Each structure stands twice: as structure tokens, then as C-alpha cells.
Amino acid sequence: MKIHLALSLASASLWHRRKVLALVCLTLTLSVTLLLGIQYLRTEVKQSFTSTISDTDLIIGARSGQLNLLMYTVFHIGDATNNIRWSTFQDLEQDTRIDWLIPISLGDSYKGFRVVGTDKGFAEHFRFGRGQPLNLAGGQWFDGIFDVVLGAGVARTLNHGLGDKIILSHGGGRTSFSNHKDTPFTVTGILEATGTPVDQAVYISLQGMEAIHVGWESGVAIPGRTLTPEKAQNRDFTPKTITAVFAGLDRKILTFRVQRDLNQYAGEPLSAILPGVALSELWRLMSQFEQALLGITGFVVVTSLIGLIAVLLTLQTQRAHEIAILRATGASPGLIASLYLIECLALALVACVISLALGALAISMFGPWLLTNYGIQLQLRPLTFEEWSLLISVPLAALLVALIPAFSAWRQSRSQGFGSPGGT
Amino acid sequence: MLSKNHRAFSIAFALASTPLMAADNPGSHQHGQAEMQLAFADNQVEVLLTSPAGNMLGFEHHPRTPEQHQIEELVTHWLGENPLINTPESTCQIHATTVQHEVAGSHDHGGHSHGDESQHADITVTQILNCTGLDHSVSLTTPLTARFPALEHLDIAWAGPDGQGAARLGQGESSFKLGR
Numbered sequence: 001m002k003i004h005l006a007l008s009l010a011s012a013s014l015w016h017r018r019k020v021l022a023l024v025c026l027t028l029t030l031s032v033t034l035l036l037g038i039q040y041l042r043t044e045v046k047q048s049f050t051s052t053i054s055d056t057d058l059i060i061g062a063r064s065g066q067l068n069l070l071m072y073t074v075f076h077i078g079d080a081t082n083n084i085r086w087s088t089f090q091d092l093e094q095d096t097r098i099d100w101l102i103p104i105s106l107g108d109s110y111k112g113f114r115v116v117g118t119d120k121g122f123a124e125h126f127r128f129g130r131g132q133p134l135n136l137a138g139g140q141w142f143d144g145i146f147d148v149v150l151g152a153g154v155a156r157t158l159n160h161g162l163g164d165k166i167i168l169s170h171g172g173g174r175t176s177f178s179n180h181k182d183t184p185f186t187v188t189g190i191l192e193a194t195g196t197p198v199d200q201a202v203y204i205s206l207q208g209m210e211a212i213h214v215g216w217e218s219g220v221a222i223p224g225r226t227l228t229p230e231k232a233q234n235r236d237f238t239p240k241t242i243t244a245v246f247a248g249l250d251r252k253i254l255t256f257r258v259q260r261d262l263n264q265y266a267g268e269p270l271s272a273i274l275p276g277v278a279l280s281e282l283w284r285l286m287s288q289f290e291q292a293l294l295g296i297t298g299f300v301v302v303t304s305l306i307g308l309i310a311v312l313l314t315l316q317t318q319r320a321h322e323i324a325i326l327r328a329t330g331a332s333p334g335l336i337a338s339l340y341l342i343e344c345l346a347l348a349l350v351a352c353v354i355s356l357a358l359g360a361l362a363i364s365m366f367g368p369w370l371l372t373n374y375g376i377q378l379q380l381r382p383l384t385f386e387e388w389s390l391l392i393s394v395p396l397a398a399l400l401v402a403l404i405p406a407f408s409a410w411r412q413s414r415s416q417g418f419g420s421p422g423g424t
Numbered sequence: 425m426l427s428k429n430h431r432a433f434s435i436a437f438a439l440a441s442t443p444l445m446a447a448d449n450p451g452s453h454q455h456g457q458a459e460m461q462l463a464f465a466d467n468q469v470e471v472l473l474t475s476p477a478g479n480m481l482g483f484e485h486h487p488r489t490p491e492q493h494q495i496e497e498l499v500t501h502w503l504g505e506n507p508l509i510n511t512p513e514s515t516c517q518i519h520a521t522t523v524q525h526e527v528a529g530s531h532d533h534g535g536h537s538h539g540d541e542s543q544h545a546d547i548t549v550t551q552i553l554n555c556t557g558l559d560h561s562v563s564l565t566t567p568l569t570a571r572f573p574a575l576e577h578l579d580i581a582w583a584g585p586d587g588q589g590a591a592r593l594g595q596g597e598s599s600f601k602l603g604r
Contacts, residue, residue, distance in 0.1 A: 050603070054587065253465035255583035256472065276588025277581040280603075284592065 028351035031304030055127035061244035063269035076114040083241035102246040117209030139189035148185035153199035195377030207237035337410035344402030348395040456576035464584025516555040
């Protein structure tokens with residue numbers, strides 16, 4: 001009965017001061033949205049980062065550190081220490097434990113974007129995120145030697161469309177004076193945005209990569225030695241070397257055994273890395289930033305809760321008449337104190353519910369836009385245990401914070417005379 | 425059907441024979457650190473643990489005193505009898521195991537050893553575990569960090585049908601999430 005009375009009094013009191021409390025609730029809602037938003041973003045960015053490449057069991061390249069190999073093959077950052085021989089790739093093709101291989105040849109660029117020479121296995125087997133395949137937003141994968149497929153980011157930034165002719169540059173760098181101008185490529189396909197480094201690269205065939213380097217043996221184009229698209233037809237462009245290989249295994253349990261065997265490959269020094277393991281280790285290096293981000297959001301909520309105390313204490317002075325009337329009608333100090341607790345808890349719960357709704361609305365509205373324009377992948381998903389814990393901690397903290405004005409009100413109402421509102 | 429010892433020997437032989445097939449750099453050896461690789465398939469997991477012997481025995485030479493012999497025996501027995509990883513419900517059973525010492529650069533199989541005492545030494549443990557409910561476990565535990573206080577960091581890498589990942593456990597940490 002007392003609980004029922006306290007709840008009805010609290011709801012009536014909240015409704016009576018709805019305008020002021022709406023502002024308090026808005027402040028708290030914004031803080032909780034920020035806290036949840038950053039935690040959600042943190043989880044999604046981590047998920048997106050560690051899923052930059054998925055379903056690829058091994059990345060094989062020349063002997064180097066695992067982070068270096070990961071950075072230049074997956075993130076297109078840095079350069080290979082050495083190439084690996086085509087005969088090694090052919091040896092790998094004979095390994096019955098390996099299901100598929102994607103050869104990767106790097107070294108050239110297009111207006112600052114990395115050019116990746118590969119084969120059709122890339123379209124067929126490369127996966128990102130939670131095993132999502134690469135899809136074309138338009139056109140088709142390269143078929144001819146001088147066909148090129150653009151990542152979504154490249155097409156958007158350089159405003160390219162299907163059928164455009166582009167000239168690749170020799171070597172890396174945004175500005176290059178060594179261009180393969182005799183062998184222009186035609187854009188035959190544009191990839192859908194993935195939110196991964198795939199968006200920031202240009203894809204050609206291994207044969208195309210070989211063809212544009214005929215006559216460039218000394219590092220610059222020797223006049224008369226380079227090819228034209230017409231001369232390139234009916235020639236064999238089997239590469240002598242490639243930069244790296246992505247491999248998928250039939251049985252995942254063999255991953256470490258194949259890795260060990262490849263690391264001891266007799267033909268040439270190789271490094272085989274597990275991309276998922278390397279990505280986890282790379283993310284661990286950044287964990288301090290992750291913790292700092294969470295710390296900042298924690299401060300935001302603490303500040304907001306302190307603001308809530310300040311507002312409640314300010315409102316308390318305005319509620320002297322209300323408390324006096326309640327005391328006069330027989331309300332106990334305990335009941336009056338419980339009003340503060342219930343009100344504060346109600347405010348926090350409403351703020352949490354609105355925050356959840358706001359967050360879901362924002363992600364469903366802006367998620368696709370963020371992916372297309374900024375390459376940030378945000379998907380609507382159920383909250384994780386950590387996110388629920390954070391959300392539940394807000395009303396609990398509010399209840400804790402409400403103890404201060406509740407205790408103050410309890411003490412005040414105990415000493416309050418029936419006939420002297422606000423007096424002691 | 426092969427006995428546990430036979431299976432253990434065949435795994436040890438396979439491991440020992442691999443480096444002979446191709447040239448490779450010597451493995452790294454850092455006291456206080458150890459590496460564990462886990463390969464999953466359904467409810468089975470293959471474990472490979474490589475650690476400097478000092479982390480587990482407290483010395484890296486051939487045992488000289490009766491106490492050192494006893495320590496070596498106890499540690500070898502413990503590594504052979506306890507699953508190196510387990511589900512939170514402790515459902516893992518050892519199907520096959522092998523413990524390989526390279527004390528003071530020598531191979532030690534049942535007391536017979538030879539080698540250079542000036543070198544570092546590693547302990548390599550392989551286990552094949554059957555763990556009911558492993559494919560649904562989101563986290564796993566290991567008794568290694570609690571059993572061997574000298575082990576300051578345990579680097580764990582795993583691969584399986586649900587993907588790959590890595591974790592580093594420090595002293596006092598015994599569980600890690602698989603990120604499923």
C-alpha cells in the first residue's frame with residue numbers, strides 16, 4: 001500500500017514539474033546516448049577492424065614480421081620486403097590441404113590509391129566482415145588484360161564511372177611522373193562499399209600488371225620497348241614473381257601445421273601468418289586508446305549525474321511547500337525520502353529508454369550513409385553484455401546519487417514543524 | 425587401437441622430424457613468456473604449447489640434484505595429465521599428449537639426454553583434447569598461469585571454423601574470450 005502511495009505521489013510530483021524535469025531528462029538522455037554510442041562504436045570498430053579480412057586462413061609472403069605482412073597486404077600500408085617466386089605459388093597450388101589461393105601483386109598506384117594485381121579468385125574467395133563476399137555496385141570483374149575494377153572509395157573520390165579510361169602510375173605515391181600512359185585501363189566494374197581497405201584500392205589482373213611493366217625493366221619506360229594494348233594481345237604474361245598469397249584451407253584444424261610447414265619452406269624464405277591472429281594483436285596495441293575513449297564517456301556520465309544532483313537539490317528548496325503538505329497529511333519522512341529515489345530512478349530509466357530508441361534510429365538512418373561516405377560500418381545489432389551492464393549502471397548510479405537529496409529531505413522533514421513550511 | 429603412449433610418441437616423432445625437412449631460424453626464447461596455439465574442429469582441439477624450460481622448471485640445464493629431478497618429474501607429469509585449456513564447465517578430456525624437453529639443448533626422452541649445456545632450453549607440449557560443448561563456448565580457461573608463477577605472459581593464438589584470434593594472459597589471468 002505504501003509503495004503504491006509512494007509511486008502515485010511520485011508520478012503526480014513528476015508530472016507537476018514536467019517542464020523542468022524534461023530538461024534534466026534531456027541532459028541525462030544525451031549523456032547516456034553518448035556513453036552507449038561510444039561503447040557501441042568501440043565494439044563495432046573493433047569488430048569491423050578484426051573482420052577487415054575473414055575466411056582467409058593464411059597470408060603468405062616473403063620472410064618478414066607478421067604485422068608488416070598484414071599491413072601491406074590487407075591495409076595497403078608500407079611495402080613488401082621481397083617478392084615470392086611464381087614457382088612457389090605453383091607449389092602451393094599442389095598442396096592438397098589448401099582449398100584456394102589468391103595471388104596478390106603490389107607496387108603500382110593510381111592517384112595515391114594502391115593498385116592490386118590479382119586473379120578471379122579474389123572475387124570468388126575474398127571475404128570481409130562476417131564472411132561477406134565482395135559485390136559489384138555496377139559492371140563486371142576484369143576479363144581483359146586492360147580492364148580495371150575500382151574500390152568504392154576510389155570511384156567516389158575520383159568521380160569515376162564505368163567505361164572511364166585511367167592511366168596507372170609506376171610505383172607508389174600520390175604524384176608520380178612515371179605513368180603507364182601507353183597502356184590505359186578501362187573501368188569495367190565498381191565495387192560496393194565494404195568499410196575496409198578494399199574500398200581504397202584499384203584491382204587489375206596479374207596479366208595486366210605484367211603487361212604494363214614490359215619495357216620498364218630498368219625502372220623507367222624505354223621508348224619503343226613498352227607495349228600498346230594491340231601489341232599485348234596473344235602474349236603470355238605469366239608473372240615471374242608476386243607479392244603475397246591469400247590462402248584458404250579445407251580443414252581449419254590444419255592451419256597451424258600448414259603455417260609451420262610454410263615457415264620452413266625449402267624453396268625460399270616465406271612467412272605465413274594467420275590474419276585473424278595478427279589483427280587481434282594489432283588491436284591489442286591500440287587497446288589503451290580504446291580504454292581512454294571509454295574513460296572519457298564515463299566522465300561524461302559522472303558529470304551528468306552530478307548535474308542531476310545539483311538540479312534535484314535546487315528543486316528541493318522549491319518543494320518545501322509540497323513536503324510540508326505531505327507531512328501535514330501524515331506522510332512519513334521515509335515516504336518523502338522514497339519519493340526522491342523513485343523520481344530519480346524514473347528519470348534515469350526514461351533517459352535510458354529514449355537513448356536506446358535514439359541510438360537505434362540514428363544507426364538505422366545514418367549507417368548506410370556512413371558506410372558509403374566514410375567507410376565506417378555500423379550495423380544494428382542486439383546489445384552486448386558489456387553494453388547492457390553500462391546501461392543498467394545508469395539507473396543504479398542515479399539511485400545512488402538520489403540518496404543525497406533523499407537523505408537531506410528525510411532529515412528536513414523529520415525536523416519540519418507541521419505549521420511552518422520551510423522552517424526548522 | 426593405439427595406446428595413449430603410442431599416440432604420444434607418434435606426435436612427438438612428427439614434431440621432432442619437421443625441422444629436419446627444411447632450414448629455419450632458431451625459435452625465439454624469452455624467459456617469462458610462452459606461446460600456445462589452439463586449432464579447433466567441432467569439439468576437438470589440438471594444443472601446442474612452447475615455453476622456455478625455466479618458466480616451468482626453474483632451470484634450463486639437465487637436472488643435477490635430487491630436488492631438480494623431482495621437479496622435472498612433477499612438471500612433466502602435470503603437463504601430461506592436465507588439459508592445458510578447458511571450457512568453463514571443465515569438460516575437456518585428454519585424448520593424446522606428449523611432453524618434449526630440450527633441456528640444455530638436448531632431447532630428453534625418458535632420462536636419456538645429450539647436448540650443449542650452455543644453450544637455452546624449451547619445453548614443448550602437444551595435446552589433443554575432446555571437449556563437450558566446445559563449439560558453443562565463448563571463453564576458455566587455462567591452468568598454466570596459476571600453476572607456473574614464473575610465466576608472466578602467455579600468448580594464445582587460435583584458429584577454427586569460427587575464425588581466428590589471439591589473447592595475452594598475464595599473471596593471475598586464467599580465462600580468455602574466443603570472440604564468437
